[in-house]
Amino acid sequence: MGDSKPTLGVGMVGYSFMGKAHSQAWRTVNAAYDLPYRIEMAAIGGRNEDKVRAAADSLGWRSYETDWRRIVERDDIGLVDVCTPGGNHAELAIAALEAGKHVLCEKPLANTVDEAREMVKAAEAASAKGVKSLVGFNYRRVPAAAYARQLVAAGKLGKIRQIRAVYLQDWLTDPEAPLVWRLQKELAGSGALGDIASHIVDLTQFITGQKVTGVSGLTETFIKERPILLETEGLGGSGSATERGEVTVDDASLFIARLDGGAVATYEATRFATGRKNGLRLEINGEKGSLAFDLERLNELEVYFSDDDPATQGFRRVLVTEADHPYMSAWWPPGHIIGWEHTFTHEARDLVTAIGDGSDPAPSFADGLQVQQVLEAVLASAESGSSWVPVTS
Template sequence: MQVINIALIGYKFMGKAHSHAIDNAPFFFKDGVKPIKKVIVGRTEHLVKQAAEEFGWEEFATDWKEVIHRDDIHVIDIATPTDSHMEIALEAAKAGKHIFCEKPLGMNASEARQMFEAADKAGIVHMLGHNYRRVPALGLAKKLIDEGRLGEIYHFRGVYLQDWLLDPNFPASWKLDKKIAGSGPHGDLNAHLIDLARYLVGEIDTVVGMDKTFVDKRPKVTIDKKLSSDLSAHGDMGQYQDVTVDDATAFLAKFKNGALGTFEATRFAGGRKNHERIEINGSKGSIVFDFERMNELEFWSNEDDLEVQGYRRIMVTESVHPYISAWWPPGHIIGYQNTFVNEFADFFKAIRNNEQVYPNFYDGWMNNRVLDAVTKSTSSQTWERVEEKSKVF
């Protein structure tokens, strides 16, 4: 049993999801590791103390730098808002600690590149929190594509629709502040779509986008007096503050392999809660996935007789499907939290085997490049090329 001592920086929604996953990974996956929830770190002492109790961490702390340099810590798990990712990651890499970082990796491609280079140079294991790659249905999609069952890819069609900002009185949380979050659904949700597009189809060449802020002033957030691990927030109706990020961003993309892509992310699609839906069409087959029904994959193949061709609703809960043998019998579906368990199990296994894991900081950098190109296009009002790596180095 290899003991892995973890320091988690951040303690809200992702803090809860990570804590749960760290606990459960060794229960379901027998990989010879023993992860320890050593210390949880946050700026506000009474809140981080409460989080330590609720999520079961041995210690809590308020000075992340000090924690990073503790000898007994093996992993730094970054679950803070985006604006602090780089500083923490660079320090952790310098200290030779393995890093798990929530997405998007950096505020922009330049930050992400620095993070990747530091991690790469340090020789650590680095992983990026695109947990949706650990949905079994998407693992199956990847396998089908790799086996050529979709043929040449023609179309990627991705939307990530939520509706939690539909109420104009929902307050201006940190997610709506450009300085902290970098962007709105673009970095939050399009980043997920871009990760899946890169994973399943390939690199994107050029993009053109648009964005919009439908509600540009919202009530100021009341200072949080207690720990909250969901998206809710409370606002002071007397005071308003500018929303400085997009409410919705959509873009067209041309992939390097010739496929066409459409992407859209919004927090204003009434009735859609976590509707990440992708559809891929190739010369031989098609797939459709919707996170709200994440245990299913629709698959159409032109290798079936024409008479019985149709989109199959595959329940991706068989032991032959990715990750499922660790879970439950067929039809006993898994949920959101299981994707984190799968993800952390892979991360711990990579540490134990001292090997790279995907997606990692390289993927985060590539992802940020696409996000940046869309942002640039939104402003230039024209197609933009995703910045070449060669230009950067």
């Protein structure tokens, strides 16, 4: 990477699970791709000074801050990466955009539709001044998923008729697992719905090019109370239990949907699927073929075409590792697979490229708002018992 390229200083707020994943991306993106900027990992932010100092040292950040406002104010930072719980997204992202900083914000965009709308307004105003923003639905950046989008857009499946998508995890099956922030509505907004259903809503809409217009759903909280720890960290938590507190979000969410291109869909998201660690799977059926994707087989896409020779017809496995597959030209010879962490590098690549050439990166904050509106409609349906709730804009 030539030193003649201008520097883009990145400041990231948050240092836990997503902070580690995003740090990996910022460390590697210049080595993998020829970008218009040389990335400098200027500062990482977090409230606990001992922990954020240690994170800066271990994750490769030049400095640290204990107040996110300093990240936004610093002249050496041109891009702010928001990796905090959803309750902080709106205030932090809006402040960064108003300060003229490009913003990468983790999904879901916000905890409420109203917050997401305010973020969209700020993003649109900033865009008029050349400031870019992106919401981090990283599964769009799986090469197999991006290739699936290419197949659908090229008409290989014909008219899309039916979609089924699941996202299955099991990290909450133990009733003594602690009351971490992801189980508190004021911090997380919702449970499995916002945490993982948001991913499959965005991913299916991305691949098919269709938007959800209405839903009928239900949610369930299986464990109503959990131990409160003196100190919690990450998904599993740490510390000593002192009392029990109420779980205020859903453990599982299921819904059916209609999309604006005529497709119908089923979605299921749960953190109580015993034995499933990160089981995202989807299948899309069209008039001329089908495709299926399983995140646990990240480098593969299953495809079926109706016009194949009947004697050999069937689902085939496509190994998505060729140099002309999306994103793969930066990596290894065909057959040498990549991993989950590469999706964040691809995300960083797309945002920095858009900053350089002035294009509009996707998914935009408006796209994130639309997903938030789908989630709100699911909750409205579940809470009211209504058989059908339209997704309102």
